[in-house]
Amino acid sequence: MKNLIKVERARQNLTQAELAEKVKVARQTIISIEAGRFVPSTILAFKIAKILHCKVDEIFEIEDQDWE
Numbered sequence: 652m653k654n655l656i657k658v659e660r661a662r663q664n665l666t667q668a669e670l671a672e673k674v675k676v677a678r679q680t681i682i683s684i685e686a687g688r689f690v691p692s693t694i695l696a697f698k699i700a701k702i703l704h705c706k707v708d709e710i711f712e713i714e715d716q717d718w719e
Contacts (some may be wrong), residue, residue, distance in 0.1 A: 653712040657685045659703040674698040 660670055667685070671678040674695060683689035684699075691699065700707045 652687070652690050652717055653714055654684060654687070655710045655712075656681070656699060656703070659705055659710055663703065665702075670699070670702060673702045 656670075660667070665673075667681045668678045671681045674681075675698075676695065680689065680691075680695075684691050696707050696711055700710055703710060
């Protein structure tokens with residue numbers, strides 16, 4: 652799954668640590684999501700989107716390989 656968290660986070664001048672604190676996860680979780688190594692739960696995806704003032708589908712995109 653592709654995501655634009657890093658881009659949206661930068662637009663709002665939020666660090667990984669600040670975003671992590673706001674959604675109540677470890678900074679390492681945000682790092683892993685941004686790197687594409689971890690797919691967040693639905694709840695976490697909605698929390699991230701809300702903090703970034705985006706819709707979930709504006710920051711997370713399903714790729715072709717995700718359908719396999």
